[in-house]
Amino acid sequence: MDSILSPDATSLTNERRQISQLPSHLADQIAAGEVVERPASVVKELLENALDSGATQVDIVIEQGGEKLIQVTDNGSGIPQLELSLAVSRHATSKIQSVDDLSAVKTLGFRGEALASISSVSRFQIVSKSEESGAAWQLSAEGEGNWSDLSPVAGTLGTQVRVEDLFFNTPARKRFLRSAQTEFSHIDQLVKRVMLSRPEIGFKLTHNAKVVRQVLPVVDEATQQKRLSQLMGQPFVAQSLRVEFESQEIKLSGWVGLPTFNRSQTDMQYLFVNGRIVRDRLLSYAVKQAYADVLYHGRHPAYLLFLEIPHDLVDVNVHPAKYEVRFANGRWVYDFLRRSVRDAVGRPLNAEQGSGRSFGDFSSSSAATGANGFQNPVAWQDRGAGMQSAMQFQSPAVNTDRSALDARLLQYGAESFAEKSGVSEAGASYDGQSGSVQFNKLGFAKMQLHGVFILAENQQGLVLVDMHAAHERVVYERLKKQWQEHRLISQPLLVPMVLALESSQVEVWQAFSKWFDKLGFEIEQMGPEQLKVTALPALLSKSDVAGLVNDMLADLAVAGQTQQVEEHINAMLSTMACHGSVRANRQLTIEEMNALLREMERTERSDQCNHGRPTWVQLSMEQLDALFMRGK
Template sequence: MPIQILPPQLANQIAAGEVVERPASVVKELVENSLDAGATQVQIDIENGGATLIRIRDNGIGIPKQELALALARHATSKIATIDDLEAILSFGFRGEALASISSVSRLTLTSRTAEQQEAWQVFVQGREQESVIKPASHPVGTTVEVANLFFNTPARRKFLRTDKTEFGHIDEVIRRIALAKSHIGFTLTHNGKIIRQYKSAQENTQKLKRLAAICGDDFVRQALHIDWKHDDLHLSGWVATPAFARSQNDLNYCYVNGRMVKDKVINHAIRQAYAEYSGNEQYPAFVLFLDLNPNDVDVNVHPTKHEVRFQQSRLIHDFIFQGVTHALLSAEQLDFSEPQSDAKRANEIREPQAGYKNMTATVRPNRAAAGQNLFGFNPSPTEKESHTPTAAKSSAPSRSEKSSNFLPHFMPQSAHSPSSFGREKASKTEQRLYAELLKTPANQASPTASIQPICASAGSLLRALALVDNRALLLQQDSAFYLLPLNKLQRMRFELMLSAPNPSKQMLLIPVVFRLSDEQLAQWRQQKHWFEQSGFEFTENPAQRRITLNAVPQCLRHQNLQKMVVTLLNQSVQKTSDFLTALLDLTEPTDCQVLANAVNLLQETEQLLNRQSAIKLNDLLIPVDFSSYLS
């Protein structure tokens, strides 16, 4: 047989074999088209499991008369226009194959009206011939697509359909998945004229809670742990169930990337790894998670059904999700799920997952207006670039014993000189040369014991650092007098100076720390939260859940055990600012100084702070050393 180009009808049917697997595939494609059109109400009518009729009606923007026939052609779409659009997909559909594929294996009727038109128009296509007929019709603003006699011209495909109940079950699952991601959109699903599902538009917390409970069940809602995890362009939100809610099958696994439901191995592996220490191999976690990221960093044009995606930084995505879920499970150990919660209380606990990105102005062409704007498509200023230098999340999880004894969160350095884990920026040759010069010690520079001479504020001459004594004190000399300076007291003074500064510098946490408060702790939190804020701590609180979340800490405390520090303070009765500062300082643990240069740097930093705050004197820490008894 010679090489030849396939007829359009045959090519469409081949494409239909990839896109239209069963009636549920048709429903998915058509409902996603409705969402791309900006619909707020979508009605899905099914007859005989979808084999006889599938009707999707929406109140979207509609299709103009002159574009109706074109909408049924292959590779005709309003979602993308250039190859740049393909690299940053914002809509559900973009290939322009769904309607053409569906119409090639069914009798398809498309009726639509735009707000600018006085009347609606209808186009009808039947099977292979693809001969469209356009005529006027009666229809409100929006679109209705009727797919009748699915696979009527491909008997081999039709005989592989299951029972009506089974096929409708797959359709029901598709609507459940879409309704979870689009709580502000109303969905009505009927089967053989009977309303089976009716998800009303959920705008308030109580309504959103009811939708989540209707889809995932009341038990899931009671055991749900809310996640709101952010790092640069990454945002993970949603809910994961406690390990006690583990299931014998993975029927409660809902995962979305930029609002698109996916089945991704990287995401599933990260979640399973986070649950590994809590559940066995035969148990599956339950979760509803939404991952939002820069669309330029994910490729959705991987699989015909768009169920799979490919990440540019798959390892970073894996570690980011793993740490987010791990932290939620760790915080769950403090929670008590034994008491039932009222609907009003849970309404405040469970919120609609939304990305916390800034509202940035982007240029949106008319053909993409319905799909939404690219929130990442902006050019940050140099200041913003420096303050958002990305760093990869750590991938290793602490062991069970480490979690109980050393609960130390990981931190994100915010310096502009932090190495970028994305590998997008490299140091120039000039920067490398300057950095190498910084590492060199000039030939005429003396040793630290002679060259570094801290200045005591009340002394008339210089103090010289001579030696580090047992890694616990500095031996200093002033003229003919010698002194010991305990490093633990010096570090405490440095902490005190930095925490009492007017605007203490902060360090953002990569993994925020969540605290569940008792009645006594809640009362102390109300008393102390202003002092925490003055010292450089940054919390967000949820009074309905009796939870506070630590998002930033004073830079000087970034290596401290923050969990222990906050809990201990909230267990104490503190009545004034000085008592709070004293209690906070008592909880700090000094850092070991094993090198003289590090100890001298600590002294210099403290003296610089003393120059700005003269209320504290360094001389109070000096211990005179008398060598005369050893020399006589």
């Protein structure tokens, strides 16, 4: 039978070539392929070195998308004259001295490949001055290690690296570059992330002689607000919560967007581990699950988060570009991140700061406004402080009769919706001596509109509440709490189902069999690749058993715990809550309306209904005045 390969191809396939050492310039260009994918890769490596040098100001100059010129200048510690030649050689670094250092990397760049690799595919120049040097020293090359002699030049403390004509000596790789604007957009997004990761450092990015981004170091609250607004946008600043959590050796800080501030893409999600830009599926999944019960279908949250963890508990030496990390205890990190973000975005309206957890302030002195001029839910500066603020009235206008607290409203089972509590159901408490009124967050009800909306007065102005959506969330959260406090009731299958799985899936089930027991499953192993399901949660009796178990095992393999059953159960509880909540066109008394407002203030995630839509909006006095052109 004739070979389908061409004669030339056949000879190449059968030819045995002698093993030999690669020429140094070829080895350099292969190494450069791991480090220098595109101009943005060069910028990343040079920025990491600048940040590791202790710089407080970094300037980046780009021409023609980085193909013509990339220049990074910092005011860091600089490189001594005697070490400059070594700095641009392969496998040379000041950041790793032993294997122990590699297991607890504290710097951003550490591989000792960047400068040598970049210089092998460009016209390269480095000028640096250290504190002990009387002058700056310059070293340059034009690809393939053709280095000039060290020469003294004028310069200030720090380092400047110029990379010109990238890939001039590797035309095959140059053909893979996109347009100058596309390449610069990659650089711009990278620099933006670096600016977000290091607020204490000033940066300036210039492209084709035009300043594109410039931020000052953060020294106080005002500069922090300005810088965050420049990089994340004022809408995010006005509609985000400052968060700060700490547990044992791990700490989380930053900002999380309100569920009502969501995106169609994941383009406003920034998470840094020990100041390092990472793209970690486990961490992204943890934040996604934290928002799972409050976001509208298909929408994505926005956040800027900083995770700090002991360096010896995270491995950053996983990927050549160092975008990926590995944790010594991924489950611990996943749980901490998911719980922290969930607690922040789901905090009840009347929750106060404390308990060792600071949620911080809204990142703006002015409330955020959305479509039609309405404020987004709870978009004022501090969700906790506003509840205790006082407002003066000439005469009391609030009914504080305790009988109103016992109004039996919208019962679910035998439970009264308007539970007794120390909070006035009327929306405010009155001090007869001072004439002051202490407002609750949602104020006090004034009337019902078309059997759909509740109109209430609070300190800021007018509150509009979708009564069905609000009560649906209240009932839903109550059902979830009841489920969490009791084991799910199992329902035996009339015919047990045998599942054919991979051995790795069976191993995951073996490791987490107690989870399945707790969730109401009864499963036993039939063989190395078979599981038999004899019972499952009664709430999921109509579910696709095989698909559900497969999805659960996949979740457990990735995240160490499952959300699939939670999501299925929550979806069913949401349906039950919808049928159990007050319907449109039902007429409520003032006492009943106030009872609903108070329950909303005590309920987690009450800003959104079960489908992610807002349950209430705020219209300020300023906005009301503007509608009638008052003061103009």
